[in-house]
Amino acid sequence: MIYIDVNQIMKKYNIPNKYVLTMLIAKRARALSEDASKRLFGGDRDKPINTAIEEIKEGKVAFIVKTKNNQII
Secondary structure, X not given: OOOOOHHHHHHHOOOOOHHHHHHHHHHHHHHHXXXXXXXXXXXXXXXXXXXXXXXXXXXOOOOOOOEEXXXXX
């Protein structure tokens, strides 16, 4: 099991809440499970979720949080 300091990651990358971070991790993990050649980090090959977390934690994944009228979409 991987330990992740959610608050530190949210603060470091200006992610507004835990829900957005969870969605980001889930989307990245899904992309990795569909195509393992997209890996940016030499993480645990059996678990795309761990690789996604490590990539986000290390800042290897770029993302944009879109908002409309100050609400996340």
